[in-house]
Amino acid sequence: MGERSERTTRVSRASTVLNEQLRDAREQSAASREILAALGRAGADPEAILDTILERAAHLCRAQAATLYIPEGDVFRLSRDTGKIPEEFRKLLLDQPLARNRSSTVGRAAEEMRTIQIPDVFNDAEYGRKDLQSLAGYRTLLSTPMILQNEVVGVLSMWRTNVKPFNPRECELLEEFAVQGAIVMRQDSLRRALTSKVDQLEALREVGDTVGSTLDLDEVLEQIVNNAVRLTKTDGGSIMEYDESTDSFHVRAAYGSSAELLKQLLATTIDRRTTLVGRAATARRPLEVPDLAETELDPHLEALFGDGWRSVLAVPILRGDRILGVLVIRRRSIGSFGPHVELLETFAGQSALAIVNARLFGELQTKTKELEIASHHKSEFLASMSHELRTPLNAVIGFSEVLLDRMFGEINERQDEYLRDIWNSGRHLLELLNEILDLSKVEAGQMVLEPTPFSVGSALDYCLAMVRERATLHAITVTVDVADGIDTIEADELRFKQVVLNLVTNAVKFTPDGGGVSVRASREGTDLIVTVADTGIGVPVEDQERIFESFQQGRRGAPKEEGTGLGLTLSRRIVWLWGGRIWLQSAPGNGSTFGFSIPGVLQADSEPASPAGEDLPAMLLVDDDRASLDLNSAYLDGLPARVLRAKDGIEALESVRRERPAAVVLEVGLPRLDGWQVLAELKADPATTAIPVVIATDVDDRSRGLSLGADAYLRKPIRREDLLEALRQVGAL
Amino acid sequence: MTARRVLVVEDNPLNLKLIRDVLQISGYDVIEAQSGEEGLRVAQQNPPDLVLMDLQLPGIDGTETLRRLRQGTLGPNVPVVAVTALAMAEDKEAAARAGFDGYLEKPISVRALPGQIEAFLAGRPSVQP
Numbered sequence: 098m099g100e101r102s103e104r105t106t107r108v109s110r111a112s113t114v115l116n117e118q119l120r121d122a123r124e125q126s127a128a129s130r131e132i133l134a135a136l137g138r139a140g141a142d143p144e145a146i147l148d149t150i151l152e153r154a155a156h157l158c159r160a161q162a163a164t165l166y167i168p169e170g171d172v173f174r175l176s177r178d179t180g181k182i183p184e185e186f187r188k189l190l191l192d193q194p195l196a197r198n199r200s201s202t203v204g205r206a207a208e209e210m211r212t213i214q215i216p217d218v219f220n221d222a223e224y225g226r227k228d229l230q231s232l233a234g235y236r237t238l239l240s241t242p243m244i245l246q247n248e249v250v251g252v253l254s255m256w257r258t259n260v261k262p263f264n265p266r267e268c269e270l271l272e273e274f275a276v277q278g279a280i281v282m283r284q285d286s287l288r289r290a291l292t293s294k295v296d297q298l299e300a301l302r303e304v305g306d307t308v309g310s311t312l313d314l315d316e317v318l319e320q321i322v323n324n325a326v327r328l329t330k331t332d333g334g335s336i337m338e339y340d341e342s343t344d345s346f347h348v349r350a351a352y353g354s355s356a357e358l359l360k361q362l363l364a365t366t367i368d369r370r371t372t373l374v375g376r377a378a379t380a381r382r383p384l385e386v387p388d389l390a391e392t393e394l395d396p397h398l399e400a401l402f403g404d405g406w407r408s409v410l411a412v413p414i415l416r417g418d419r420i421l422g423v424l425v426i427r428r429r430s431i432g433s434f435g436p437h438v439e440l441l442e443t444f445a446g447q448s449a450l451a452i453v454n455a456r457l458f459g460e461l462q463t464k465t466k467e468l469e470i471a472s473h474h475k476s477e478f479l480a481s482m483s484h485e486l487r488t489p490l491n492a493v494i495g496f497s498e499v500l501l502d503r504m505f506g507e508i509n510e511r512q513d514e515y516l517r518d519i520w521n522s523g524r525h526l527l528e529l530l531n532e533i534l535d536l537s538k539v540e541a542g543q544m545v546l547e548p549t550p551f552s553v554g555s556a557l558d559y560c561l562a563m564v565r566e567r568a569t570l571h572a573i574t575v576t577v578d579v580a581d582g583i584d585t586i587e588a589d590e591l592r593f594k595q596v597v598l599n600l601v602t603n604a605v606k607f608t609p610d611g612g613g614v615s616v617r618a619s620r621e622g623t624d625l626i627v628t629v630a631d632t633g634i635g636v637p638v639e640d641q642e643r644i645f646e647s648f649q650q651g652r653r654g655a656p657k658e659e660g661t662g663l664g665l666t667l668s669r670r671i672v673w674l675w676g677g678r679i680w681l682q683s684a685p686g687n688g689s690t691f692g693f694s695i696p697g698v699l700q701a702d703s704e705p706a707s708p709a710g711e712d713l714p715a716m717l718l719v720d721d722d723r724a725s726l727d728l729n730s731a732y733l734d735g736l737p738a739r740v741l742r743a744k745d746g747i748e749a750l751e752s753v754r755r756e757r758p759a760a761v762v763l764e765v766g767l768p769r770l771d772g773w774q775v776l777a778e779l780k781a782d783p784a785t786t787a788i789p790v791v792i793a794t795d796v797d798d799r800s801r802g803l804s805l806g807a808d809a810y811l812r813k814p815i816r817r818e819d820l821l822e823a824l825r826q827v828g829a830l
Numbered sequence: 831m832t833a834r835r836v837l838v839v840e841d842n843p844l845n846l847k848l849i850r851d852v853l854q855i856s857g858y859d860v861i862e863a864q865s866g867e868e869g870l871r872v873a874q875q876n877p878p879d880l881v882l883m884d885l886q887l888p889g890i891d892g893t894e895t896l897r898r899l900r901q902g903t904l905g906p907n908v909p910v911v912a913v914t915a916l917a918m919a920e921d922k923e924a925a926a927r928a929g930f931d932g933y934l935e936k937p938i939s940v941r942a943l944p945g946q947i948e949a950f951l952a953g954r955p956s957v958q959p
Contacts, residue, residue, distance in 0.1 A: 491937035492844035498940045504855050
C-alpha cells in the first residue's frame with residue numbers, strides 16, 4: 098500500500114468523520130427546529146415535546162436510554178423515559194427515588210448544577226445505586242441539570258450499557274436539550290400551576306357550597322377528603338374526629354382506603370398524646386412522616402404501613418382553642434408533602450366549619466325536640482288541670498245556682514248575698530281556667546282558626562248583649578255602629594266574639610256610672626277595623642304597652658275590677674293569629690279606645706275608606722312584600738296611628754292623595770311604579786310635598802333617596818326602634 | 831202522664847247529684863250510673879227516654895258506652911247527649927261523629943238544663959251557647 102493510498106485512506110477517514118459530524122449537526126439542528134417549532138405551537142403537548150427531546154438525545158448521543166427526573170422534596174423521581182427500561186427498575190425507583198447527593202449522577206448534577214459523567218459505574222467509589230444498575234445493566238452514565246432561575250427543575254440523564262464515555266460534543270448536545278427541556282418545563286409548570294390553582298379554587302368553592310348547603314356532616318367531610326387527595330395528587334386520606342370524652346380520635350370520613358384498612362382503623366384507638374395525629378392536634382400544626390419505614394410507628398401508622406402506605410401528613414382541624422379533628426393525607430410512596438400543606442390547611446379549616454355547623458345543628462335539633470316535648474307536656478298538663486278543676490267548679494257553680502234560683506225553697510238576703518259571692522267566684526275561676534287553656538294553646542301553636550262566614554253586626558250585638566245587663570246596672574250607654582257595606586265576613590266567629598267580648602267587658606268594667614261605651618266596625622282597604630271606645634279613666638302612656646301583657650291591669654284601678662288579667666294578652670295573641678293588629682289609644686281622663694283589625698276580610702272598595710279611628714293619623718306602608726308589610730304593621734302596633742297598606746307604586750299614590758297620611762314608609766323596588774318615581778311625584782305635587790316619606794328598603798342608595806326629597810332613609814332589615822325613631826323625626830308620631 | 835226517665839252517666843258524685851236534683855225537681859224520673867258499664871246495666875233494666883253522658887269516664891268511655899247502648903236495648907230515637915269539660919271545637923265534632931244527638935258543655939247551667947232536656951226530648955236539639 099503506497100503513501101498515497103494511505104493518505105487517501107486518512108483523507109477518506111477524515112472525510113467520513115466530517116460527514117458523520119455534518120450529519121449529526123444536521124440531525125441536531127433538525128431536532129432543535131422540531132422542538133422549537135413544537136414549543137411555539139399553541140396547545141402543544143409538553144409531555145410529547147419532552148418525549149421527543151429524550152428520544153432525540155438518546156439517538157444523537159447513541160445512548161441506550163434517556164431519562165428525565167423531576168425533583169420532589171429532597172428526592173428525584175423518574176418522570177419520563179425513552180422506554181426499553183425494565184419494569185423492576187421503574188418500580189424500585191418509585192419506591193426509592195434518587196437522593197440529591199453523590200450516590201448518583203442525577204443527584205450530583207442537581208447538587209453541583211453542572212453536567213456529570215460517570216464513565217464506568219463499577220469504577221466509581223461514590224456511586225450508590227448498584228441496586229438500580231443491576232436491573233438496568235448500564236455502565237456509563239451522563240446527567241445534566243435543567244435549570245430555571247437558578248433552580249434545578251429536572252435532570253436529563255443517559256446511559257450506555259457498555260463502558261464508552263460520552264464525548265464533549267455529546268455532553269454539549271445533552272446540555273442543549275436540557276435548556277430546551279427547561280423551557281418546556283417552565284411553560285408546562287406555568288400551565289399546571291394555573292390549572293391546579295383553578296382546580297383548587299373550584300374544589301374549595303365546591304366544598305364551601307356543600308358546607309353551606311348540607312348539614313350531612315359525613316357527606317361534607319367525605320367531599321373534603323376526596324378533594325384534598327385529588328388536588329394534592331396523593332393516594333388517600335381520612336378525617337379523624339376528636340372525641341373529648343376519651344381524648345382520642347376516630348375515623349369519620351375516608352377516601353382511597355380499602356375496606357380492610359377502614360375496618361382496621363375503626364378498631365384502632367388513636368390516642369391524642371401518643372400518635373402522630375394526636376401530636377399534630379396538640380401542637381396545633383401540620384406534622385408529616387415522609388417515610389413510614391424510618392419512624393417509630395404508633396398504632397395508627399402501623400395500620401397504614403401494614404396496608405402499604407409510606408408517607409403521611411396530619412393537619413389539625415381546629416376551632417378557636419378546641420381540637421375538632423385531624424385531616425390525614427397519605428401516599429403509597431415516600432416523600433415530603435411540603436408544597437401542599439397550605440392548601441390542606443384550608444381544607445382543614447373547611448372541615449372545622451362543617452363540623453361546627455353540624456354540631457350546632459345537632460344541638461339545635463336536640464334543644465328543639467326537648468322544647469317541643471316540654472311544651473307538649475305543659476299543654477297536656479294545662480288541659481288536664483283545666484279538666485280536673487272544671488269538674489269541682491261545676492258543682493260549686495251549679496249548687497249555688499240551684500239555691501239562688503230557690504229551687505229548693507226561699508233563702509234570706511244574707512244567704513242570697515253569700516251565694517252570689519260563691520257563684521261569682523266560681524265563674525271567675527272558670528273564666529281564668531278557660532283563658533289559661535286558650536293561652537297555652539296559642540303558645541303551643543295548637544290554636545287553629547276556623548273561619549266561617551258570619552255577620553259582623555250580629556256578632557257585635559251578641560257581645561253587647563252579654564254586657565248589657567251590667568251596663569244598665571251602672572247606667573252606662575252602650576252603642577254599636579257598623580259602617581255601610583260591612584256585613585258578612587269570613588273569619589273565626591268564636592275567636593272574633595271572644596276578642597270583642599273581652600274589649601267590651603273591659604270597657605264597661607272601667608267606665609264609671611253614667612258613662613258610655615261605643616263599638617264601631619269600619620273598613621281600611623280590605624281590613625275590618627273594630628274599635629271599642631269608653632269614657633273611663635284612661636290608661637297612662639307608660640302603661641299602654643304593659644297592659645297587653647299577662648296579669649297587668651295597669652293603673653286603671655276600677656273599684657270593682659275582677660278581670661283575669663289574661664284577657665288582653667289572649668286577645669292580642671288571637672288577633673296576631675289572624676295577622677291583624679291590636680292597639681290602644683288613651684289619655685288619662687279622656688277614656689280609652691281599643692281597636693283591632695282583621696286583614697283582608699272585606700271586599701275591595703273603590704269608595705274612599707271611611708275614616709277609621711277618626712282622628713288617628715294614618716301611616717301608609719308601601720311594600721310589595723307581604724311579610725315586610727306585616728312586620729312594619731306589627732312595629733306600629735299599639736301606637737296611636739292607623740295603618741294603611743299599598744302593594745305597588747300606583748296604589749301608593751292613590752292612597753296618599755285620598756288619605757293624606759301623616760307619613761309614607763316606602764320600599765324602592767315596587768311593581769308598576771317604583772319607589773323613586775313615587776317619591777319624585779309626591780315631592781313634585783304641592784298637595785303632597787309636605788307629607789314625609791321614609792324610605793325603607795334593601796336598596797343601598799341613600800344619596801339618591803335624599804336628593805329626591807326623602808325625609809329619612811332606612812336599610813332593611815329594619816328594627817322597630819329605627820322605624821319609630823324615623824317617624825318621630827319626620828314629625829309623624 | 832208518667833214522668834220521662836233520664837239516665838245520667840257521670841263519674842263525679844257531686845255533679846251527678848247536682849244534675850239528678852235539678853232534673854228531679856223539674857219533674858223527671860232520674861236513674862244514674864257512675865261508669866259506662868253501670869250505665870249499660872241500668873239502661874237495660876229501666877229503658878230511659880234520654881241519656882246524659884259524661885265523655886270522660888273510667889273504664890269504657892262515653893263514646894264506647896254510646897256504641898254499646900245503641901247496639902243493645904236503647905231505641906234509635908232515644909236522644910243521647912254528651913256532657914264534657916273539654917270545650918274544644920274538635921271535641922264537639924268528635925261527639926257529633928260518634929253519634930251523640932247533642933252536646934252540653936260543663937259547667938252545665940242548672941237554669942237552662944231542664945229546658946235543654948225538654949228540647950232534646952221534643953226532637954229539637956238545643957244549641958249550646
